[in-house]
Amino acid sequence: MLYDIRLLIEYSYAVSSDHLRNLVRLLPCDIPGRQRVLSRHLTVEPAADERRDALDFFGNAMTTVAWHAPIDSVALQLMARVERRAVPQRLDLSPPVELLEEDIASVQTLGPEAPHHYRGASPRIRPFPEATAYARALIRPGMTALQGVEAVGRALNRDMKFDSKATTVETPPAEAFAKRRGVCQDFTQIMIAALRGVGIPSGYVSGFLRTFPPPGQPRLEGADAMHAWVRAWVGKEIGWVEFDPTNDQYAGLDYVTVAYGRDYSDVAPVRGVMRTAGGHESRQAVDVIPLDDEEQLTPAQGSE
Known part of the structure; x- marks a missing residue:
């Protein structure tokens, strides 16, 4: 089964946040026999002063982003195309x-x-x-x-x-x-x-x-x-x-x-530290669109 995935996470801060650093786990990965990633792209706005992509101990894709100047909002946008494969049923060979x-x-x-x-x-x-x-x-x-x-x-x-x-x-x-x-x-x-x-x-x-x-x-x-x-x-x-x-x-x-x-x-999608005062608001929107929904399909853009 093929899917286009679109995710938007937005944060807005009551007072501009200084020295903000986030660890993001939003990019799907290949899983042998179960899942294949055809494309994936994570956009960060405003553009981060630092960005590093790597794998953690468990094999998850993680992106570290940091801003050194004050900002009052952050938007994370994921576009991905993923093939999900059926896992065949197995006999119950597990022990008591x-x-x-x-x-x-x-x-x-x-x-x-x-x-x-x-x-x-x-x-x-x-x-x-x-x-x-x-x-x-x-x-x-x-x-x-x-x-x-x-x-x-x-x-x-x-x-x-x-x-x-x-x-x-x-x-x-x-x-x-x-x-x-x-x-x-x-x-x-x-x-x-x-x-x-x-x-x-x-x-x-x-x-x-x-x-x-x-x-x-x-x-x-x-x-x-x-x-x-x-x-x-x-x-x-x-x-x-x-x-x-x-x-x-x-x-x-x-x-x-x-x-x-x-x-x-x-596995937290977004973790971070910041220096600021006041509160913040967040908003999230997700679409998981099967490719056979042609009238609603927006092709995934870009790849990592």
Whole structure:
């Protein structure tokens, strides 16, 4: 499936910001067998005094930009064309959850794909008793690791309510779980905490999700959004799988990956430091456009 992706993030500052520096993770990357990037281009306005593009430890594209003179607004615009490939269904060859530790121990590497990085506490996610107990109650004796991932993800979809006003980007997973409300970030971080609590390595995926308008209604420009879902390591035979607890499904052709990490802190689209006074406002608009929507298609411009 081919997609054109357009993203605009704008920040405006009440008082001009001096010495602003941002770390941006918005450029999708190639993922063997799953995703191929045909073009990508990130525009920054006003033009930064410094710009550096590189890969982080997890293989995510990151762009560092900095301004040394006062500015009162920043606009980040992404244009990309991405091919998303179907992942064939596999037999469930994952071990029982109680035996997954043996598979983890057999991995003799600490590269970015190693499950060891995704087992314990990370900067924003710490396994907490309530999530661990929740997962343990769902995982029956002999249940495979893959079945365990499905059981926890589907239960969270059933028991949590999507509520964009219940949490903020800073809300801890334990607080969102106590409310049983939140957005995709909360669903994802709670599921990660629950899986880690029962010994299933899991991490955070940031990207784009194609959405569909109501029947008979035109697709609204800017209606799509950045999304988050879970990747879990279910043994050496299968490796990593990706599940979206917000929508109770595996990540398939409608999902475009931007970044992998242990939690949101590793994949945040924009992080930065600044010297200023007063507040700021932000605005985001996203379009994920399938190429077969010819009447709405705007070709991606440029490439990195």
